[in-house]
Amino acid sequence: MTKITRVSLASPPDGGWGWMIVAGCFLVTICTRAVTRCISIFFVEFQTYFAQDYSQTAWIHSIADCMTMLCGLGFALCYSPAIAMVGKYFSRRKALAYGIAMSGSGIGTFILAPVVQLLIEQFSWRGALLILGGFVLNLCVCGALMRPITLKEDRSVPEKNHDGESQKEDCKQASPYSPLTKEWTETRLCCSLQQEYGFLLMSDFIVLAVSVLFMAYGCSPLFVYLVPYALSVGVSHHQAAFLMSILGVIDIVGNITFGWLTDRRCLKNYRYACYLFAVALDGLCYLCLPVLQSFPLLVPFSCTFGYFDGAYVTLIPVVTAEMVGTSSLSSALGVIYFLHAVPYLVSPPIAGWLVDTTGSYTAAFLLCGFAMVFSSILLGFARIVKRMKRTQVPFLVKDSEPKLHLWTNGSVAYSVARELDQKDEESLAKVRTACNLT
Incomplete structure (x- = not known):
């Protein structure tokens, strides 16, 4: 044929x-x-x-x-x-x-x-x-x-990470009936169906x-x-x-x-x-x-x-x-x-x-x-x-932006967010300490 x-x-x-x-x-x-x-x-x-x-x-x-x-x-x-x-x-x-x-x-x-x-x-x-x-x-x-x-988008598949490559190599060496091979096959099947x-x-x-x-x-x-x-x-x-x-x-x-x-x-x-x-x-x-x-x-x-x-x-x-x-x-x-x-x-x-x-x-x-x-x-x-x-x-994003408030120390004004996460609060504390020193 x-x-x-x-x-x-x-x-x-x-x-x-x-x-x-x-x-x-x-x-x-x-x-x-x-x-x-x-x-x-x-x-x-x-x-x-x-x-x-x-x-x-x-x-x-x-x-x-x-x-x-x-x-x-x-x-x-x-x-x-x-x-x-x-x-x-x-x-x-x-x-x-x-x-x-x-x-x-x-x-x-x-x-x-x-x-x-x-x-x-x-x-x-x-x-x-x-x-x-x-x-x-x-x-x-x-x-x-x-x-x-076959188009370019048909050939585009997510790049495999190092673990995926090593798992594939291990599957090649393993028995076709091993749990590793079965797990890898099921993962590939799920990814294929999801795609x-x-x-x-x-x-x-x-x-x-x-x-x-x-x-x-x-x-x-x-x-x-x-x-x-x-x-x-x-x-x-x-x-x-x-x-x-x-x-x-x-x-x-x-x-x-x-x-x-x-x-x-x-x-x-x-x-x-x-x-x-x-x-x-x-x-x-x-x-x-x-x-x-x-x-x-x-x-x-x-x-x-x-x-x-x-x-x-x-x-x-x-x-x-x-x-x-x-x-x-x-x-x-x-x-x-x-x-x-x-x-x-x-x-x-x-x-x-x-x-x-x-x-x-x-x-x-x-x-x-x-x-x-x-x-x-x-x-x-x-x-x-x-x-x-x-x-x-856009309106929701605008409304959800952190509200700013203002305080002064001498002639210097600082604007900071009202709602901050823990990391930003630590940075803010450092700024305030520096301002007090000056």
Whole structure:
């Protein structure tokens, strides 16, 4: 087998082979996220064939999305590593690179939605799934494009002290089963885990993780129920599939334009706020959806929701990288996408249960909308609190400075601190003694 050469660089190249990594990630998102979204088109076919209600049929899409984010199975082995690789190769153009890479989801949805509808009509849903399975095999080609890279910050490890070096030498000479070897191994393992997953203790990351749970709950059901909802309000099958295509193509525009805009100097420092803005607007779109009951009204909805869906999906890796750094990006993204799993698993069945119980999509869509708006509000509130603490720090430092008082001895004035530690008090006593002598 060909030996893999790991490229070693001081900083991300922001180009070169990195564009091939972007192309590989682009194809990965087509073969994973776009194919998963197209299950919405199969929804009515599954419901009819298996004679099941909404909540039961929704488990098909939920389990596929959940396993992609939860394990190292199937799509998950391609999706998370491909996204992390883009972050390794880009720094200055990171948002643009992610915008292009993540636009594969929108392009794939735009192309596959009508194609899948035609495949179902020509070959039934079973034949359409077989053809999609063959298309997904292109993930092997995407994997062949991934070339490992080692950056300067990845190689930077804390310098070992003399005791650490001597302990390492002793471990080399000791038996592999000796207590010394075991202790050294455990220490190294703890240090490695602390370095790799230390971001889990960061307050910013914890808040982001909690907000992701609500955001993921809201974003998933639309791709399951948009087509059934459109059919329920009198839209034809081809028009309903076309709504998914519109959603996909505008998703592309959101991916690329938002990535390009947030790379500009005027917005580069406001990526966090742009992410909040995009999530909140998608939530507001959800809240308006129950009153949109015709194809001409659903088209603007698909455009708006698709654009801001592409926007915040592009910014998730960027915001995460700003919080944890490039060296921990792969692990942090793994945690973030892992947190998507549970909401992805339960939100479509819960929405289906609400539809079965109420006989309407209104409750399901409103719940999803409020979840996304709350996700944005939570992050915004956390950022405001953090900034307030930062502004209070200078005042606290100023207030905590030792108060000065003045006393005189002849024509000489001395200013000393009111609160001093033991060492400073001794120095002060010496000064006073010298003053008395003079």
